[in-house]
Amino acid sequence: MRPRVTLKLATSLDGRIATAAGESQWITGETARAEGHRLRASHDAILIGVGTAIADDPLLTVRQPGLEDRQPVRIVMDSRQRLDPGSKLVRSAHESPVIVVTVQLPSPALIRAGVEVLQVHAGRDGRVSLNHALTALRAKGVVSLLVEGGGDVAASFLRGDVVDRIEWFRAPILLGSEGRPGVGSLAAEELGQARRFRRLAAEPCGDDLWERYERL
Numbered sequence: 001m002r003p004r005v006t007l008k009l010a011t012s013l014d015g016r017i018a019t020a021a022g023e024s025q026w027i028t029g030e031t032a033r034a035e036g037h038r039l040r041a042s043h044d045a046i047l048i049g050v051g052t053a054i055a056d057d058p059l060l061t062v063r064q065p066g067l068e069d070r071q072p073v074r075i076v077m078d079s080r081q082r083l084d085p086g087s088k089l090v091r092s093a094h095e096s097p098v099i100v101v102t103v104q105l106p107s108p109a110l111i112r113a114g115v116e117v118l119q120v121h122a123g124r125d126g127r128v129s130l131n132h133a134l135t136a137l138r139a140k141g142v143v144s145l146l147v148e149g150g151g152d153v154a155a156s157f158l159r160g161d162v163v164d165r166i167e168w169f170r171a172p173i174l175l176g177s178e179g180r181p182g183v184g185s186l187a188a189e190e191l192g193q194a195r196r197f198r199r200l201a202a203e204p205c206g207d208d209l210w211e212r213y214e215r216l
């Protein structure tokens, strides 16, 4: 058993999540960000890769008036526990739960800071095995999971065919091929191997476009 997985993307029109220098805050506008907070509040947990944790030092809390009491568990996929003990996530772990999913023995510094370290098997690439991570998170009571990127983690979930929904906020700017892709390599050489989704809705969201998809 695994959680129900929603992938949330906030990208440029051409599917980029950050500039080449890593600048990503904020590509989408205020209305889309408010919807992002509502999405967070409606899931049991939010998950990011350690690349995003290092680049953006996010807090990953719900900061929408009226929803502050709906704080999902915050999860970082971090095979080698590179998460900085001084990061906002770690420093806030005593107030709101943080889980680091790793393939190593738990780091004492993270444990002392109140982070729960979940050790799972490595996949063939030596990184956290997605299937083991999802099974372990479901066993911990995570029924709905919001994956917030970055591109490497988004691609892993798509390659693993475990994305049930996509919530895609697309801003009317173009970042070009220098920008960081919202979805990394999918290793799909032929159209027949491509992941396909059914569009459920597409609506304006401030200056951005909000597209919603479900797996076929």
Ligand SMILES: NC(=O)c1ccc[n+]([C@@H]2O[C@H](COP(=O)([O-])OP(=O)(O)OC[C@H]3O[C@@H](n4cnc5c(N)ncnc54)[C@H](OP(=O)(O)O)[C@@H]3O)[C@@H](O)[C@H]2O)c1
Residues within 6 Å of the ligand: 009, 010, 011, 016, 017, 018, 022, 023, 024, 027, 048, 049, 050, 051, 052, 053, 055, 056, 077, 078, 079, 080, 081, 082, 127, 128, 129, 130, 148, 149, 150, 151, 152, 153, 154, 156, 180, 184
């Ligand atoms: N526009 C937005 O809203 C938005 C949202 C999120 C991110 N971003 C941007 O995205 C960039 C970071 O994206 P990224 O692609 O470099 O990093 P990422 O996807 O956030 O993290 C990738 C890292 O996660 C770890 N990981 C562990 N298990 C994994 C698995 N099974 N599959 C994939 N990764 C796994 C790997 O590090 P280990 O091998 O060390 O475990 C990997 O290098 C930043 O520039 C950030 O600003 C933008």
